[in-house]
Amino acid sequence: MSESLSLKSTNNSSSLKERQCLYFLQGTELIGNVTIRKLHNYFGSYENTYLASEKELSSLLSAKMLSRFLNDKARKDIEYEYSRLARSDIHYYTDCDSEYPHRLFELHDYPPAILVNGELPNPSIPSIAIIGARNCSNYGRAMTEEYTSAIAKSGIQIISGMAMGIDGIAGRVALRSNGRSFAVLGCGPDVCYPSTNRDLFDSLRINGGIISEYTLGTPGAGWHFPMRNRIISALSDVLLVMEAKEKSGTMITVDFALELGREVYVLPGRNHDVMSTGCNQLIKQGAHILLSPEDFITDFLTSMVEKAEYQDYFSSLSDESTLHKDGPIFNSPEEQLIYNCLDYTPQPLDQIYRKVNAQIPITISGLMVTLTNLSVAGYVTSIGGSNYAWK
Amino acid sequence: MFSSIISGGIDGNRCYTNRVEVDLARALPSFDMVGSLSHEVKEAKERVRVALKNSGIDLPPMHITVNISPANIHKTGTGYDLPIALGILAAFGHIAPERIKDICIIGELGLDGSINSVNGILPIIRNVQKQGIKMCMVPAANAAEASFVEGIDVIGVSSFSEALHILTNMSDVAFTSKSSLPSLLMEASPSEDFSDVIGQDSCKRGALISACGFHHLLITGPPGSGKTMIAKRLISILPSLTTEESLEVSSIYSIAGKLNEHTPIILNRPFQSPHHASTLKSLTGGGISVRPGAISLSHKGVLFMDELPEFSKECIEALREPIENKVININRVNAVYTYPADFLLVAASNPCPCGFYPDRSRCNCSDNEIRRYQAKISGPIRDRIDLIVTANKVDTDSLIGNTKGMDSKSMREIVVRSHEIQRERYEGTCYTYNSQVSPKDIPFFFPLYGETKDFMTQAFNSMELSARSYHKALKVARTIADIDDSEDIKVPHLAEALCYRGMDSV
Numbered sequence: 001m002s003e004s005l006s007l008k009s010t011n012n013s014s015s016l017k018e019r020q021c022l023y024f025l026q027g028t029e030l031i032g033n034v035t036i037r038k039l040h041n042y043f044g045s046y047e048n049t050y051l052a053s054e055k056e057l058s059s060l061l062s063a064k065m066l067s068r069f070l071n072d073k074a075r076k077d078i079e080y081e082y083s084r085l086a087r088s089d090i091h092y093y094t095d096c097d098s099e100y101p102h103r104l105f106e107l108h109d110y111p112p113a114i115l116v117n118g119e120l121p122n123p124s125i126p127s128i129a130i131i132g133a134r135n136c137s138n139y140g141r142a143m144t145e146e147y148t149s150a151i152a153k154s155g156i157q158i159i160s161g162m163a164m165g166i167d168g169i170a171g172r173v174a175l176r177s178n179g180r181s182f183a184v185l186g187c188g189p190d191v192c193y194p195s196t197n198r199d200l201f202d203s204l205r206i207n208g209g210i211i212s213e214y215t216l217g218t219p220g221a222g223w224h225f226p227m228r229n230r231i232i233s234a235l236s237d238v239l240l241v242m243e244a245k246e247k248s249g250t251m252i253t254v255d256f257a258l259e260l261g262r263e264v265y266v267l268p269g270r271n272h273d274v275m276s277t278g279c280n281q282l283i284k285q286g287a288h289i290l291l292s293p294e295d296f297i298t299d300f301l302t303s304m305v306e307k308a309e310y311q312d313y314f315s316s317l318s319d320e321s322t323l324h325k326d327g328p329i330f331n332s333p334e335e336q337l338i339y340n341c342l343d344y345t346p347q348p349l350d351q352i353y354r355k356v357n358a359q360i361p362i363t364i365s366g367l368m369v370t371l372t373n374l375s376v377a378g379y380v381t382s383i384g385g386s387n388y389a390w391k
Numbered sequence: 392m393f394s395s396i397i398s399g400g401i402d403g404n405r406c407y408t409n410r411v412e413v414d415l416a417r418a419l420p421s422f423d424m425v426g427s428l429s430h431e432v433k434e435a436k437e438r439v440r441v442a443l444k445n446s447g448i449d450l451p452p453m454h455i456t457v458n459i460s461p462a463n464i465h466k467t468g469t470g471y472d473l474p475i476a477l478g479i480l481a482a483f484g485h486i487a488p489e490r491i492k493d494i495c496i497i498g499e500l501g502l503d504g505s506i507n508s509v510n511g512i513l514p515i516i517r518n519v520q521k522q523g524i525k526m527c528m529v530p531a532a533n534a535a536e537a538s539f540v541e542g543i544d545v546i547g548v549s550s551f552s553e554a555l556h557i558l559t560n561m562s563d564v565a566f567t568s569k570s571s572l573p574s575l576l577m578e579a580s581p582s583e584d585f586s587d588v589i590g591q592d593s594c595k596r597g598a599l600i601s602a603c604g605f606h607h608l609l610i611t612g613p614p615g616s617g618k619t620m621i622a623k624r625l626i627s628i629l630p631s632l633t634t635e636e637s638l639e640v641s642s643i644y645s646i647a648g649k650l651n652e653h654t655p656i657i658l659n660r661p662f663q664s665p666h667h668a669s670t671l672k673s674l675t676g677g678g679i680s681v682r683p684g685a686i687s688l689s690h691k692g693v694l695f696m697d698e699l700p701e702f703s704k705e706c707i708e709a710l711r712e713p714i715e716n717k718v719i720n721i722n723r724v725n726a727v728y729t730y731p732a733d734f735l736l737v738a739a740s741n742p743c744p745c746g747f748y749p750d751r752s753r754c755n756c757s758d759n760e761i762r763r764y765q766a767k768i769s770g771p772i773r774d775r776i777d778l779i780v781t782a783n784k785v786d787t788d789s790l791i792g793n794t795k796g797m798d799s800k801s802m803r804e805i806v807v808r809s810h811e812i813q814r815e816r817y818e819g820t821c822y823t824y825n826s827q828v829s830p831k832d833i834p835f836f837f838p839l840y841g842e843t844k845d846f847m848t849q850a851f852n853s854m855e856l857s858a859r860s861y862h863k864a865l866k867v868a869r870t871i872a873d874i875d876d877s878e879d880i881k882v883p884h885l886a887e888a889l890c891y892r893g894m895d896s897v
Contacts, residue, residue: 135758137751164758196759274752346749348783349593349890364592365871365887372886376850384742384749385611385893386593386781 014096020082021046022094022113027081027215028072030065033109040112050078084216088190091116103234106260111213111231117189118209121182121235125313126304127157129232129257131250132166132242137275138381138389139344140243143267144169147240150293152179154301155313159184159236161228162201162210164194166242171200174208181208184231186224188212193220211235229253238263238300240290244278251278254287263303265290328379334360338370339379339390346387392416394481394488397495397524398459398474399515400466403681403721403728404646406511406518408495411471412458413478420452424475426459429467429680438500439476446504446551448480455479465725467680470509473498473528476551477558486558495519495527496554504551508532513645513656516540517638528554534567535655536645539638545569572634572656579658581627586798587620590785594621597780597891599802602628603809604870605824607714607736607775609699609768609893612782613746618739619664621782622695625737626660627799629692630807636691643683643690643730661692663734667701675709676730677721686713687730699738700767707772710736714775738776740768742894765894777826777863779893809873825869830862837865837880846882850889864888 025036025046039060043049050073057066085092093100094113101120104110121127128151132140148170152158158174160167162183174181183204187193189212192201204210213231214224229249233239233256241264244250254264265288269276283289290296301317304310330336341355353367371388374380381391392415400407422436436457443450457475459466474496480486497515499507512533519527520543527545529537534547545567548554557564588595594610598621601608608625610618632640641657644650650657665674665685676684686694696702713719713732721728743761747754756764768776813824816836822828828836839847851861865880868888872880 135751135755138749194759272752348781350590350783351786353592354590364596365883368593368596368890369883369886372850372889375889376846376853376886378853382890383894384781385779386890387749 014094015047016082018046019092019094019113020078021050023082023085023092023215024050024072024076024078026111026113026213027076027218028069030068031061033111033213035061035065036112081215085115088216089117090189090216093120101235104231107230107234110234113213114231115189115212115215116209117212118182118205120209120211121157121159121180124309125155125157126300126310127159127182127236128238128240128300129159129236129253130166130170130240130242131160131229131232131253133244133248133250133275134163134165134167136165136169136243137273137344138346138383139269140166140267140275141169142344142390144242145173147242147267147290147293147296148173148179149177150297152177152181154297155179155317156297156300157182157208159232161185161225161232162197162204164196168197168200170242171197171204175200175203182235183208183210184228184235185210185212185220186214186228187220188214188216188218190216191219225249226252230256233257233260233262236262237304238265240296241266241279241282241287243267243269243275244282245274246277246281248278251282254282263288265296265300328374328377331373334362335370335374338367339374342380342388342390344390346383346389349386349388352388392482392484394478394486394491396474396478396481396491397493397519398471398497399495399519400464400468400470401511401515401646402465402467403726404514404643404683404730405728406514407461407464408519408522408524409464409466409471410460411474411478411496412460413475413482414456414458415479415482416454416456418454420454422455422457424457424459426457426462427465428459429465431469432459432466432471435469435472435475435500438472438502439479441502442472442500442504442551443476443479445502446555450479451483468509468511469499469507470497470511470515472500473506473548473551473554476500477554480555486555490558490561493524493526495524497527497533498530498548498554500551506530506548506550506554508651510648511642511646512537513539513638513650514642516543516545517642519543528557532652535652536641536650538567538569539572539641539656572637575656576631576634576637576658579631581624581659581799583624583627584799585624585627585802586796588617588624588796591617591621591782592796593890594780594782595796595802597778598625599628599797599805600867600870600874600891601625601735601737601778602802602806603874604777604813604826604866605735606777606826606867606870608738609776609779610737610739610782611742611779611893612739613741613784616782616784618782619695619697622664622693622697622737622739623662624799625693625735626662628802628806629660629735630803630810632658632660632691639731640691643687647683647688649688661689662695663689663692664695664697667696667698669702669706671703671705671709674706675713675719675721676728681721681723681728683730684719686710686719686732686734689734690731691733692735694734694736696736696738699740700764704767704769707767707769711771711775736776738768742781774859777867778891780891805874808876809870812873812876825866825873828866833862833865837869839865839880843880843882843885846885850885854889856889856892860892864892867891 039049144166152174158181160170162171171181189210192198229252239257239262257264266279266282267290269279338356353364356362380388382388394413396411398409398411400409481491499509501507508530512529513536516527516537517540520540531547531549534545537545547567612618644657663685674684676687717733719730719732742748743756744764745754745756868880868884871884871887
């Protein structure tokens with residue numbers, strides 16, 4: 001960290017030309033953050049790097065990098081490329097700008113600049129990253145909704161990856177609960193990936209921000225995603241893992257978070273549940289366990305209360321921030337019995353029928369009527385046709 | 392030296408009564424055939440010449456002219472061989488003209504003088520009978536089929552010499568015995584019964600509602616969960632075919648060449664299950680000489696499309712018109728062929744490419760994959776499918792528990808009664824069943840008041856229903872109310888109907 005800070009201090013001049021050249025370097029494929037810094041140290045500025053002769057560069061760059069660099073240099077107009085940022089309404093913060101999130105300096109390969117579509121998380125309010133599987137189960141979905149809405153209601157910022165599944169749900173629910181939510185993308189901040197999350201992308205720009213270290217128009221690439229996961233870990237105070245298989249992108253993010261010394265909270269799953277094997281493994285290794293939203297928030301706030309930067313947040317917290325969730329209200333004992341035969345895992349109708357029928361005589365149509373009533377009341381959801389689960 | 396014999400033919404599904412005219416002239420020997428003939432009819436002259444020779448009849452060298460009138464209708468099929476051969480002999484004076492005056496003759500000749508079966512006998516003889524003909528001579532293999540036509544005597548012949556003997560010596564004619572179609576239909580019963588289905592209560596209920604309101608049905612579920620089993624049994628709960636329906640269905644089978652001596656008539660509602668690699672033509676009908684396809688062969692019965700998303704897009708989309716109009720039109724430059732296609736569509740599909748969604752411990756399909764898979768069944772087809780049920784693998788508990796549910800007989804009674812209720816309701820309208828009511832007539836036939844209206848409003852909002860699923864739910868609710876013998880649609884009927892709307896989104 002001390003090294004990165006000293007680097008930062010040498011990087012004092014930040015003229016427009018300098019920014020344009022940095023933006024160009026950042027947009028050059030194959031040249032990573034570490035190499036950019038190496039070039040900057042050697043030449044003294046980004047502009048000098050840009051103007052450096054092929055011979056000088058060849059000692060620092062591999063043949064492939066060099067050819068890509070020269071190719072891009074011949075092809076791109078750096079002034080025009082840089083001006084696209086302003087036209088797309090996207091902020092460009094370099095590591096010598098005051099807006100640049102200081103937490104990113106904790107990364108050994110922190111990006112020399114980041115692109116922000118919308119705003120950055122407020123550094124004086126705690127942030128929580130919520131991540132998990134793309135192909136989440138109903139249990140994961142329901143729990144993410146419950147936790148996210150409780151967290152968002154206590155004014156904490158939520159950071160996720162805007163992926164399908166858990167990430168997307170966390171983002172949507174946070175915004176729905178009038179919270180602020182941020183997404184770190186593995187593509188340019190003007191690219192909506194996955195495209196099905198267009199709605200979320202648009203509302204995050206207004207009620208939060210979309211953050212990326214990739215230049216405009218960069219398409220998502222497989223190896224970008226583990227990279228963006230380290231930014232998610234760096235930006236947040238703690239990491240919440242809702243659902244993860246044994247080998248998954250989520251587990252990579254957890255590794256980054258642990259390297260950075262972030263606390264990891266994990267939602268436990270049942271034994272043999274493939275969707276939770278990763279989670280349970282993490283708990284075994286000593287991660288915190290999530291018992292309830294209230295329990296977690298109390299824990300989290302207690303651990304944050306010492307932090308100087310959050311004092312304003314704590315003083316604004318009112319005592320009566322209620323995190324109470326109402327249980328369902330049933331119209332008949334039959335309804336309650338049927339509700340109790342369900343859980344968060346979707347069950348086929350015929351299976352529920354057999355379970356219920358073992359306790360009270362009921363016709364299949366009678367069961368369907370009750371299930372629809374429970375769905376209309378919002379306690380039950382149908383998944384994939386006639387599979388039912390708690391909502 | 393002229394003769395004329397009545398015969399019949401078929402083009403697509405239109406039947407014609409023809410006259411086979413033969414003229415013999417003392418001129419250079421030749422054999423000419425005219426009258427807008429297709430190649431298989433033109434080939435008749437070779438078959439006739441050789442068959443006559445092999446039956447011991449030598450043709451004298453004369454100029455033979457055959458005309459099949461009316462000459463402007465395209466003739467197809469092989470049924471003209473026998474009337475041509477007999478016509479030549481009649482023109483020679485071997486057969487007295489009055490013997491062949493009032494008899495319709497159809498049959499294909501083999502080179503050895505045997506008479507082979509012909510496709511389309513049933514509709515042809517029905518048409519001939521309507522023209523006032525009282526007697527017909529058909530191949531022995533088709534005699535049973537033809538005997539189901541009322542008001543016409545059928546002579547089955549198996550060789551040319553037999554046919555000649557009957558016409559020259561009318562005294563010892565043996566008419567094919569007639570069996571009563573209504574009593575056969577009464578006795579007919581499909582071999583499969585719903586009591587064989589164990590567990591699967593929701594599917595059985597769905598099948599019952601489907602049969603009652605003629606709602607097209609989609610069964611989703613993993614492979615091996617018994618989707619085909621349910622579909623096959625649907626025909627056992629539909630009302631038995633009426634005499635007219637049976638003749639109509641049998642006619643299509645006759646044209647397609649699917650009737651034989653063992654099954655001369657269709658007594659049970661047909662069940663067609665085309666493979667998902669089927670071509671468009673095999674499904675809709677068509678071909679060089681136009682033939683009915685699977686959708687017409689399932690007329691008045693069940694068309695089961697297993698693995699619907701695996702069918703080609705054009706095959707799925709081709710179902711739209713027949714579902715709406717109950718007929719399929721096959722357009723050609725010189726004619727439009729229309730086959731009936733009033734079927735109950737039962738489709739089966741997996742919920743996702745791997746088949747296990749929403750069991751996420753086994754299904755690893757991404758949401759996009761599932762959405763893409765679902766989208767293979769296009770909106771217009773989904774619009775026409777009112778009921779979606781899920782079949783699940785039956786566990787050992789219920790197999791051992793062996794709780795037999797309703798059998799087909801009691802389910803059929805419910806279906807018959809609800810059909811009666813619907814007949815009364817839609818008397819004087821263009822509808823027959825609840826499923827057919829168009830959205831503009833829904834408020835008139837299925838009004839909602841007070842409690843039911845509130846319930847639907849609440850459901851519409853909390854379950855995020857689309858207008859499409861709203862209309863479907865109403866139609867299905869009406870059928871459920873009919874099963875319950877209820878005058879009005881009540882809240883439980885609506886609530887149950889909402890369970891059959893399937894997957895809204897992923």
